Structure formats: C-alpha cells, structure tokens
Amino acid sequence: MIADSLAAATERMTKAVEAAKDDFSTVRTGRANPQLFQRLLVDYYGTPTPLAQLASLQVPEAxxxxxxxxDKAxxxxxxxxxxxxxxxxxxPNNDGQIIRATMPELNEERRREYVKLVRAKAEDARVSIRNIRRKTKDELDALKTEVGDDDVxxxxxxxxxxxxxHIDQVDDALSRKEAELLEV
Incomplete structure (x- = not known):
C-alpha cells in the first residue's frame, strides 16, 4: 500500500516535471524552434487544428x-x-507554396519578460509537485492505523x-532555459 502510494506520487511528479519542460520549450528564445509553433491553432475549415497536423516545419536558418x-488551401x-x-x-512570408516565418531579434527587455514568464511556469510546476506530495502524505496518514507509525x-x-x-529537476530545467534566454 505504501509502495503503491509512493510509486503513484513519483509517476505524477515526473509527469509534472515533463509538463514544465514542455512549457519551457514553448517560450521563444533568439532562435527559431519548431516547438514554438506546435501549439499554434489554425482555423482549418472552421475547426481549430494544431499547426503540426497541417504542415511540416523545418528550420533552415537560426x-x-x-x-x-x-494542403495549399x-x-x-x-x-x-x-x-x-x-x-x-x-x-510570415507567403510565396504561394510555403510560408517563411522570420523571428525577430529579442531585445534585453523582452528577454527579461520571458525569464519572468519561465520562472512563473517553474513555480507552477513546483506548486503542482508540492500538491502531489500533500495528497500522498494524506494518503499515508490514513494508512497509519493499518501499517504502523514507523512505516509511515x-x-x-x-x-x-x-x-x-523532482523540484531540483524543475530548477535545473529552469536554469538551462534562463541561460538560453539570456544568451545573446
């Protein structure tokens, strides 16, 4: 029972870390990154459709x-x-066959805004991990009568x-993303 609770908590915390890393990848840096466009929804025949399902994305230049x-339509x-x-x-630059999207250079102020955004996303991930810990701790406290205080x-x-x-993993990902954002 205890092992099941801990395993479930570990799995949920790992998913929270992965979600945070995924969120970090959607924040743009100085380079073009296909993941920036992955969540972009296109109104395709009246249905919001992710761009990744409508087109292929390549990065020929930085x-x-x-x-x-x-579908050219x-x-x-x-x-x-x-x-x-x-x-x-x-x-975006449309030539009738493909679209070339040019990413502008980031100025210092914009970089700082993105760093704040990434820090907020990291804090959300930490809060999520702590909530998982709190819920698991409550589950363990409920088991005290069945297994004993020492095991709990x-x-x-x-x-x-x-x-x-897991919080350290989020912090590591945050520091890597901050370094990437502040790199000129």
Missing part, C-alpha cells in the same frame, strides 16, 4: 522557420494564425526525498 502545408489560414499568435512575433514515517521521509529530487 531565425527562420519554413512551414510547408500539406490552408496557406492563408496558417499565415493568419501566425500573425495573430501572442508572444510569437514572427513575420519512513515513507514520509522517502516522499520528501522524491519531492526534492
């Missing part, structure tokens, strides 16, 4: 991404979605170790 739609819709995307700032105390220490490990 600040340019080439979008090749599978979607070119204008993709272009509209790129222009309307908040925090992207890409300038050991499990709580192990839970704290697991929690610290």
């Amino acid at each position: 600040r340019m991404i080439v979008i090749t739609p599978y 979607a070119l204008k819709d993709i272009e509209k979605a790129i222009v309307a995307a908040p925090n992207l700032g890409a300038t 105390a050991r499990a709580e220490k192990e839970l704290e170790t697991i929690t610290k490990k």
Whole structure:
C-alpha cells in the first residue's frame, strides 16, 4: 500500500516535471524552434487544428522557420494564425507554396519578460509537485492505523526525498532555459 502510494506520487511528479519542460520549450528564445509553433491553432475549415497536423516545419536558418502545408488551401489560414499568435512575433512570408516565418531579434527587455514568464511556469510546476506530495502524505496518514507509525514515517521521509529530487529537476530545467534566454 505504501509502495503503491509512493510509486503513484513519483509517476505524477515526473509527469509534472515533463509538463514544465514542455512549457519551457514553448517560450521563444533568439532562435527559431519548431516547438514554438506546435501549439499554434489554425482555423482549418472552421475547426481549430494544431499547426503540426497541417504542415511540416523545418528550420533552415537560426531565425527562420519554413512551414510547408500539406494542403495549399490552408496557406492563408496558417499565415493568419501566425500573425495573430501572442508572444510569437514572427513575420510570415507567403510565396504561394510555403510560408517563411522570420523571428525577430529579442531585445534585453523582452528577454527579461520571458525569464519572468519561465520562472512563473517553474513555480507552477513546483506548486503542482508540492500538491502531489500533500495528497500522498494524506494518503499515508490514513494508512497509519493499518501499517504502523514507523512505516509511515519512513515513507514520509522517502516522499520528501522524491519531492526534492523532482523540484531540483524543475530548477535545473529552469536554469538551462534562463541561460538560453539570456544568451545573446
């Protein structure tokens, strides 16, 4: 029972870390990154569709991404979605076959804003991990009558170790992303 609770907590915390890393990848840096466009929704025949399902994405240069739609009729819709995307700032260039989206250089102020955004996302991930810890601790406390205080105390220490490990992983990912954002 204790092992099941700890295993479930570890799994949920790992998913929280992965979600944080995924969130970090959507924050743009000085380079073009296909993941910036992965969550971009395009109004395709009246249905919001992720861009990744409508086109292939390549990065031929550091600040340019080439979008090749599978259906040429979607070119204008993709272009509209790129222009309307908040925090992207890409300038799409449509030549009738493909779209070349150029990413502007980031100035110092914009970099600082992105660092704040990434820190907020990291804090959300930490809060999520702590909530998992709290819920698991409550589950362990409920088991005290069945397994005994010593086993629960050991499990709580192990839970704290697991929690610290996952929070450290979020902090490591945050420091890497901050370094990437502040790199000129």
